[in-house]
Amino acid sequence: MDFDLTEEQREIKRVARELLAARSPLSRVREAAETGAYDQALWREIVGLGWGGIAVSQAWGGQGLGGIELVVVLEELGFACAAAPLLSTAAAAAAIDACGSDAQRERWLPGLVAGDLRAGVGPAALALDGHGADVAVVLDGEGAVLVAAPESEPLETIDPARRFAALARSSVAGGEPLGAGAADLIRMSIAAEVVGLCQRALEMTVAYVGERRQFGVPVGSFQAVAHRCAEMLLQTESARSAAYHAAWAAGAEPTRLGEASALAAAAAATAAREVPASAIQAHGGIGFTWEADVHWLYKRGEVDRALLGGAGAHHARLARAAAARLAGGSP
């Protein structure tokens, strides 16, 4: 039993944290949101580092690492709230690599990893980076379908630092079903991003309430504020436990990935809303301004929650699976 990252994984996380802190401070996120365009220089650098193919086999140009490395990098993407199409690319590539046919792998993976092709992911009505995508992995019920060059309409959401699209039903209907597990890998990836953005919201809040003074003392010394921060930690760590568990299952026990990923999705969907909302509240009026930057986290959190399909459906699915297992008599 060892529920911790390895030295190498910590190193990947540290490098990602440092690079994104240097290249993608929140001022750049705001710029991307205001201009409505991704940070292309950042994206080229990310492609150069091979993060889009971190969990893709070397045979297809990837790094040949696993679910844990994927989760760790996406966690840092979330922490930075970076404006680059990494989540869509890395999640789609991991799903195609793990669950696609050889033909699909050959057709899509080398191009995605090299940054020459663009991928969309998500439900048809809310496909992240789906507009003009070369390929989309569409979440459809509990499964996923691969759609080449989907027809789409761009969709503006409350998160202007990201591009979304509504995919035409007709092109999704013509998609090729991906093997079991593709949807799980996509949800696990989104959940990983949520862990990072919650961690950022928590750290920004702790720093702020330690500095900001009212009534002659730091506002963080008021228990209502301090307890709110403790709740934020609880939610963040809950989402992290579940996301890391799913990442481990993806590599070590794929038969458990379905439930592990539903668990991660449920915990993330809850945290994605609560933690950034608390961050805004604890910042007071400043937190409600465009300048203060906590709102980017709230916006990403709400939209990620929708990408995950909310918490309720995962809760219900998990309860029914647990009841079925009990009825079957296994422990």
Added chain:
Amino acid sequence: MDLTFSESELAFRDDLRAWFRAHAPAPEPQGDELAHFCWRRDYQRLLARDGWAAVHWPARYGGRGATLTESAIFFVELGRHGAPMMANVLGLLLAGPTIMSWGTDAQKERHLGPILTAEEIWCQGFSEPDAGSDLASLKTRARRERGHWVVTGQKVWTSGAQHSKWCMLLARTDPDAPRHKGLTYFLMDMEQDAVDVRPLRQITGSSEFNELFIDGAVISDEQVLGGVGNGWGVALTTLMNERAGLAFFLQVRLRQLLDRLLREAADRGLLADQAVAERLGELHVRAEVLRLTAYRGLTTVQKYGQPGPEGSLTKWMWSDANQRLTQLAADLLGPQALAAGGSWGYELLRARGNSIEGGTTEVLKNIVAERVLGLPKSR
């Protein structure tokens, strides 16, 4: 990351499972508190006879020198096999480890054996009527008189005192010292006239805890633990052990209760209702996240030697989940869950104590905010 057990951990678990299968616990006595205590004591004796009562203790004190993971496995299996928590849980998890850390050789020699075999039961005399969350304000006084200590004061909420031979007693020896400095940790013999144990009736109707009226109890110098004036430091050792040890047992019990509710809900066809399935699933997520976070905490302690944020969170997560679970049972099962003397009704009421015993949730949040997040001390 490897969330499976190693070969030696699996071997440990298999041995343990074989033992539990060969020693199925007698049916749990209902209603009678003393019978229930004896059931737990007898089972502990059986465990102790075969070296299973305190796997986390070093071998020279009758344990197995088990790793933290093995110790977690022990508590998980204990829960899974429907075996009772050891009658001397406070002795095994609190008094024993505190004596191992601070005790003299003579104290270890005298006390550890009878703790293990449940010959001598222990209770924890910390809380007082005016000192609960603010433990350091306690007033029970120990004075020097003719070469020994004489104690006067009152303790409250003392679980298991009615069965106890010994009490971990925190008392004030120097009223003029700063409040954390004037305390001493005593091992007090409960079998003396000056110690009066009066049961307190809990909201469940039963009496797990008591009041302790102490009027001139005598304690010798040999029963001071960790030095005069050092009581706060010693008490912290006890409190640290309190949070770590029980987590896995409680987590398994939560899981079993949830499984029972899932079964009963499925039998009534309630899972077809989406709203019901969602509420049950929300608890399933809480139970699983608690389990995973407890294992993460274990790895942190094992690798880095000190607890990470996970340790402070799990007791809070557990009490919250257990309370929600028993309330959901009341919502879903209706009058049946609320019948007097029924087990769901008992669980519903007993769960209210979860967020108070062993440190209230509010106090745990203060600890998380101040020690884990480094926020300024709260007001």
